[in-house]
Amino acid sequence: MTKGEQTRQFIIMKSAELFNQRGFAGSSLSDITLATGIKKGGLYRHFTSKDEIAVEAYNYASQVVGGKFAAAIEQETTAYDKLMAYFHVYKNVTNEPPFIGGCPMQNTAVECDDAHPLLRLKAQESSSATLKSIREIVQDGINSGEFRSDLDPDAVASFTLSLLEGSIMLSKLEGTNNHMQLNLANYSNYLKMFCLKDHPPA
Template identity: 25%
Template sequence: MARVSQAQARENRERIVATAARLFRERGVAGVSVADVSAAAGLTHGGFYKQFASKDALVDEAIGYAFQQQAARLGDSAGLPAFLDTYLSTGHRDDPGPGCPTAGFAGDVARAAGGPAARQTYADGVAAYARMLGTDGEPDLAAVSMLVGALMLSRATAGTEISEQLLTAARDRLREG
């Protein structure tokens, strides 16, 4: 069997991380196996272990990757009103895969998925997110809390009347403040 080039190995690793970041947000870390990630990335199960020491190592890297994606989206945002409309939307509520890593990984990290390294990566991502939303160099932890809380509650109540109300209430309150 031919060896994979370094460039191909990097590409494979990036594909595994991107795929895992999406799947973990969609189904939760416990709901996704290494075999699931490998298959979705179009690679073999054995190929995974050439790239990662463990699933925990992948969880840590996937969280970091997801926060990098979020930072890029925020940087491309056309201002706070447009960001709020996108973030607090039914589309974002119903499609967690490419969505907010703060909401997407919160439950898993709280249950120690990925271990201490993943928890630190997550904490660093939340802090960076708060700084991006803040003004004058001060992080806006209240805005992060309201955004993430509203999104998570809306996901948990999807299909009920209150789900849309949660998104609207948070969007309106954040626009006021």
């Protein structure tokens, strides 16, 4: 990686942290210069606009979180444990989230619902990719006989992501992990009671 590429990546990384904590609208170019120590002229040598920085910053943040999901899932062998891994990644969301500021998809979706169509599209892409991954895990569980054959993978995926994102939002809002911990247990019970074909081992 050249020095110029390293500088560009550094700007993306610091901007991603900034945007995920303050939001796109709440972060100015001056804030980016303060976070990076790079003057506006230096920023414009690598990016044409704040919008371009924001898109690249979102891509970086979502890749970091996606990588942590993938790593957690890869350690598990059962469909049940792979689904639980999504919640374990965020189990300490208030103190040690997988990316500073919380969930990039959620933060971006809430802020940019009507205000920034391109960032909204990026959040939609993240949502679609996560739902697809969850559906595939559920379908694998069905195919292996771990999960009931009459399960609807789309319904389970929607419920899983909705519960996860709601738990993140409420935990961050209250500044405690209570909602995440409660729903981690609730989701485990849901999988055991309604999804597993047989009772799990004691």
